[in-house]
Amino acid sequence: MKKVFEKTNGLTDVPMRYCPGCGHGIAHRLVGEVIEELGVRERTIAVVPVGCSVFLDEYVNCDGIQGPHGRGPAIATGIKRTHPECIVFSYQGDGDLASIGMAETIHSAARSENITIVFINNAIYGMTGGQMAPTTLIGMRATTCPSGRSIEVNGYPIRMCELLATLPGASYLARTSVDKPANIIKTKKAIKKAFETQIQKKGFSMVEILSPCPTDWGMTPRVALKRVQNEMIPYFPLGVYRDWESRGKKEDDVKVAIEA
Amino acid sequence: MAEKTLMKGNEALAEGAVRAGCRFFAGYPITPQNEVPEYMSWRLPQEGGFFIQAESEVAAINMIFGAASTGIRVMTSSSSPGISLKQEGISYCAGADLPIFYANVVRGGPGLGNIAPAQSDYFQSTRGGGHGDYRVFVMAPNSATEMANFPKRCYDVAFKYRVPSMILADGLLGQMMEPVEFDFEPIDPGSIPAPDWALGVATGRNKRVVKSYDLRPGRLEDWNIERQKKFEMIEAEECDWDGEGLEDCELLVSSYGSCSRISKSAVKLARDSGLAVGLLRPITLYPFPKKIFRDMARKVKNILVVEMSLGQYVEDVQLSVEGAVPIHFHGRPGGGIPTAEEIFEIVKKIMRK
Amino acid sequence: MYQGIIVAGFGGQGVISMGIMLAYAGMVDNKHVTFFPAYGAEMRGGTANCSVIVSTDEVDSPVVGQPDSLLVMNEPSFAKFEPTIRPGGRLFINTSLVSSKSKRKDIQVIDVPANKVAEEIGTLKIANMVMAGALIKHTGAIARDAIIKSLGIVYSRAKPEMLKMNETAIKRGGEF
Incomplete structure (x- = not known):
């Protein structure tokens, strides 16, 4: 029989414990495949966050370090500066990257630290049980905004790609989604490009992946995917926000990305 | 060199x-x-x-x-x-x-x-x-x-x-x-060869993980033990301390760090005026050199602890001595630095009693 | 021999650099030395002071509570430190800038018109070394050769003519 799919060597055989319909599993697989395809598995170090993906170190088939909530980019910085031969990526959720770890995110981009961030944006705190995230949409319910996020009380959700695109040090920024096969393929391309950015020593790269959280959204997996398409993507437009390869004038880059 | x-x-x-x-x-x-x-x-x-x-x-x-x-x-x-x-x-x-x-x-x-x-x-x-x-x-x-x-x-x-x-x-x-x-x-x-737990290029070896969590029931307890x-x-194995005049002192002054130098000057002033005063200075604060304090507590009549805070270091002395000898305390908080003369005055007061 | 010295004045009068210079020279002269500056926010206020200890024995406390010698380069320093001098100690006053007179009978006062002398030599910058010259002459704490040798090391980037003027300042200071 012809083999049509094989599990990547970039992942271990440990069964993942994510909820049905969660986007983490797909993102993990894509990262594993990219690491394998680029031939960097034996020199890659995963920086593992606090959050649902805290077990990433068990799933990914490379060295890993699990650190304090939000500090992934700082940990990655310490490793990369002293071991430029290693490929270092930090895997983070929205609370980790855009709330508690905002300073580390911005400053590692400002320094154009030669690291890669895989940022899972599911607009909610998953592991702690569905509290409001910095990317929770207006009107969206969470356990700490039970009648929905209000602008008056909670302000606006943060668009990280747009924010980082203002920094000259951000060399590659893309926002993708895992809501449908076509977008999953695009996500993999973006992750690959981000890793290549690092391999070619071009500086800071980040892929923001819009991802469903059926459990904490209180939805079936199918309905959760609809929310990604109908509510998240309109607020968080997909696309490439910075690309060192096609970069013209930096200011123009930013403008085009935001208008798109 | x-x-x-x-x-x-x-x-x-x-x-x-x-x-x-x-x-x-x-x-x-x-x-x-x-x-x-x-x-x-x-x-x-x-x-x-x-x-x-x-x-x-x-x-x-x-x-x-x-x-x-x-x-x-x-x-x-x-x-x-x-x-x-x-x-x-x-x-x-x-x-x-x-x-x-x-x-x-x-x-x-x-x-x-x-x-x-x-x-x-x-x-x-x-x-x-x-x-x-x-x-x-x-x-x-x-x-x-x-x-x-x-x-x-x-x-x-x-x-x-x-x-x-x-x-x-x-x-x-x-x-x-x-x-x-x-x-x-x-x-x-x-x-220095890289330790066998260090992350890095992993050619030909199993993956390594550095982490501080273990959510499996009972495992973190074992790990802590x-x-x-x-x-x-x-x-x-790693305790270290330094002392002066420990053989014959009746009053033991104890301080650590910069304060121990000031206390040392005070002890010299006391010795010069014929008082049997010694100095014990821990070099490691953790581990705390408990044994020497216990030994000294059996020999001296009083201990005076001087520190640039309001009673932190003195607690380790108390824990080591376990009530065997009276402990006097002089603390200067908030950036106050004692002088040797100031400590000497306290030494004299204790010795006169 | 034990000399606890406090040097005090305005920032920019070379108070800290004189302190370092004295400590270095003491080390060159095979003495035990410590130097401790008033640092940080105190420094930003425009006044500067430092403590130097030069001793033939090991220095225990680096804190100078009662100086054996006080060098005052400005008026506020006189008010702050003059009462602290150890009985029998010495007060060196830069009389070019300080008009206060000490009423204490238990100390020796040495008047040094340091700014005036420095200007005569060629630059105000070396007023501190005029004071240092007076100090080592009266206390004998540090050999003059040691301080002159140290000038070239501590101010390794200074021009030869500047070093020469420093040297002259130390000698002239010794005349008071």
Whole structure:
């Protein structure tokens, strides 16, 4: 029989414990495949966050370090500066990257630290049980905004790609989604490009992946995917926000990305 | 190498760490320790090392956490408020069994406090400092020369037991200049093989993971008990102290760090006026040299503890002595520095009773 | 021999550099030395002071509570430190800038018109070394050769003519 799919060597055989319909599993697989395809598995170090993906170190088939909530980019910085031969990526959720770890995110981009961030944006705190995230949409319910996020009380959700695109040090920024096969393929391309950015020593790269959280959204997996398409993507437009390869004038880059 | 160099304590500390093999430093400005990052910023590149001014103390300790996971010798430094900020990261290092070295050049607190020398971070330093069951190997230098030579001892212990290590100094030690003599040859970190737990290029070996969590039922308890054995070994093996006039003293004065030098002057004044006074100074604060205190408690009539805080160090003396002898206390908080004359007056009062 | 010295004045008068210079020279002269500056926020206020100890025995406490010698370079320093001088100690006053007179009978006062002498030599910058010259002459704490030798090391980047003027300043200071 012809083999049509094989599990990547970039992942271990440990069964993942994510909820049905969660986007983490797909993102993990894509990262594993990219690491394998680029031939960097034996020199890659995963920086593992606090959050649902805290077990990433068990799933990914490379060295890993699990650190304090939000500090992934700082940990990655310490490793990369002293071991430029290693490929270092930090895997983070929205609370980790855009709330508690905002300073580390911005400053590692400002320094154009030669690291890669895989940022899972599911607009909610998953592991702690569905509290409001910095990317929770207006009107969206969470356990700490039970009648929905209000602008008056909670302000606006943060668009990280747009924010980082203002920094000259951000060399590659893309926002993708895992809501449908076509977008999953695009996500993999973006992750690959981000890793290549690092391999070619071009500086800071980040892929923001819009991802469903059926459990904490209180939805079936199918309905959760609809929310990604109908509510998240309109607020968080997909696309490439910075690309060192096609970069013209930096200011123009930013403008085009935001208008798109 | 026996040649003496006039150096600031902070510079001696930085140079000592570099000579002891430190090749990565991340820090953030705060008085009175700024000479450490300033010195590292030009000195480390000379040795092929790396310096980063981090965006915060929190980022700095996590850069250290990352770099330490690769098995190299790393350092960060700060002063009191900044060390408070680093505690989460230090706890992670303890939890992940990473050897790190850091220095607290203590200033007056609590809060923003002031920038004067103080010893009020004793509890924080000797009890672990962050969350969870762990200790940090703590050395208390009292001269620029010890600031220069103790980083090596800290690295030795940190790597032997895989624990965090620190130097507890203060603004006086950091800012004062003295002739410095190094008691060891510079170490080439390239000659030290990478530890078998270090992350990095993994060609031909299984993957390695550095982490501090274990959610499986009962496992974290086992892990903590296992780690406790390390601390018991450290307590048995790594204590250090220094003393003077211990053979015949009736009153034992005890201080650590910069304060121990002031107490030493006071003890000399007392000896010159014919009083049987001795000095006991712990060099390691964790592990605390309990045994010598217990031994001395059987010999002397009184103990006087002098510290630049309001009753922190004295508790370890009390715990060691277990009520065997009266303990008198003189503390100067908030950046106050006692003088030798001031201590001598108290000594006279106690001896007259 | 034990000399606890406090040097005090305005920032920019070379108070800290004189302190370092004295400590270095003491080390060159095979003495035990410590130097401790007032640092940080205190420094930003425009006044500067430092403590130097030079001793034939090991220095224990680096804190100078009661100086054996006080060098005052400006008026506020006189008010702050003059009462702290150890009985039998010495007060060196830069009389070019300080008009206060000590009423204490238990100390020796040495008047040094340091700014005036420095200007005569060629630059105000070396007023501190005029004071240092007076100090080592009266206390004998540090050999003059040691301090002159140290000038070239501590100020390794200074021009030869500047070093020469420093040297002259130390000698002239010794005349008071």
